[in-house]
Amino acid sequence: MVTLLKVQGITKQFGGLLAVDGVNLEVRQGEILGLIGPNGAGKTTFFNILTGLYVPDEGSIEFEGRAIHGLKPFQIANCGISRTFQNIRLLKEETVLENVKVGMFGKTSSGLWSSILGLKRAKEEERLTEEESLRILETVGLKGYEGSLAGSLSYGNQRRVEIARALVSKPKLLLLDEPTAGMNAEEVQEMSSLIRQIRKNGTTVILIEHNVAMVVGLCDRVAVLDHGIKIADGTPQEIVENPDVIEAYIGKEEMTEVV
Numbered sequence: 506m507v508t509l510l511k512v513q514g515i516t517k518q519f520g521g522l523l524a525v526d527g528v529n530l531e532v533r534q535g536e537i538l539g540l541i542g543p544n545g546a547g548k549t550t551f552f553n554i555l556t557g558l559y560v561p562d563e564g565s566i567e568f569e570g571r572a573i574h575g576l577k578p579f580q581i582a583n584c585g586i587s588r589t590f591q592n593i594r595l596l597k598e599e600t601v602l603e604n605v606k607v608g609m610f611g612k613t614s615s616g617l618w619s620s621i622l623g624l625k626r627a628k629e630e631e632r633l634t635e636e637e638s639l640r641i642l643e644t645v646g647l648k649g650y651e652g653s654l655a656g657s658l659s660y661g662n663q664r665r666v667e668i669a670r671a672l673v674s675k676p677k678l679l680l681l682d683e684p685t686a687g688m689n690a691e692e693v694q695e696m697s698s699l700i701r702q703i704r705k706n707g708t709t710v711i712l713i714e715h716n717v718a719m720v721v722g723l724c725d726r727v728a729v730l731d732h733g734i735k736i737a738d739g740t741p742q743e744i745v746e747n748p749d750v751i752e753a754y755i756g757k758e759e760m761t762e763v764v
């Protein structure tokens with residue numbers, strides 16, 4: 506399988522704390538990779554490094570063979586990496602459609618002045634963005650919600666809007682930071698189906714997730730962080746049987762439930 510993302514020796518320190526410590530990780534095109542680990546293990550910091558919010562102290566990141574560490578967030582987004590956040594970040598007083606269209610920001614080629622002056626090219630881009638946003642809303646199961654205020658939607662549906670916003674720019678790699686946080690069992694099932702659909706449509710996924718049963722059922726491979734160090738990487742079955750993982754993270758009882 507083709508390697509999409511290759512991370513080598515990535516390290517990030519905050520004061521005396523090594524939040525991410527020499528992490529190596531390869532992500533293959535078309536896979537769903539789970540990233541798990543206890544609270545404070547460095548998972549979100551790792552996403553922040555991948556997306557350019559943090560510059561790593563050491564290490565390299567290649568995306569499709571091109572070095573991307575040190576690039577600005579918008580440059581990394583333009584390479585085809587998109588994300589959602591742990592805490593829902595929507596414009597709650599705006600419509601669902603407007604929220605999704607925001608995901609195209611920086612992608613359209615018409616400049617600010619063309620937009621303000623309503624030039625033909627800007628209008629055409631606006632129409633295409635709207636069309637694509639409506640298509641993505643249908644993919645994530647929100648057809649008919651485009652005119653609703655984002656803040657009026659259920660928690661689960663707000664998460665879908667966030668995912669739609671991340672997908673509208675047609676990313677090659679989607680990073681999902683705890684997409685099922687606060688969801689009930691039915692919503693978790695629906696989220697798993699949506700992630701499978703996203704992969705089927707051609708997007709590779711890295712998923713930070715605390716719900717181990719979901720990770721085991723959904724992911725092709727799982728990587729485990731503990732205190733910033735990657736302690737394991739393998740198939741879900743290998744991970745749930747790995748003694749280091751059991752000790753560091755989940756505890757024997759919980760692990761046996763999902764094996």
Ligand SMILES: Nc1ncnc2c1ncn2[C@@H]1O[C@H](COP(=O)(O)OP(=O)(O)OP(=O)(O)O)[C@@H](O)[C@H]1O
Binds near residue numbers: 519524543545547550
């Ligand atoms: N900007 C920052 N400044 C200082 N410390 C930070 C910063 N960002 C993260 N940290 C610290 O780095 C460590 C890793 O945090 P991170 O949020 O990456 O963990 P996590 O695995 O995502 O945890 P959780 O599962 O709770 O979301 C934590 O100790 C955190 O307090």
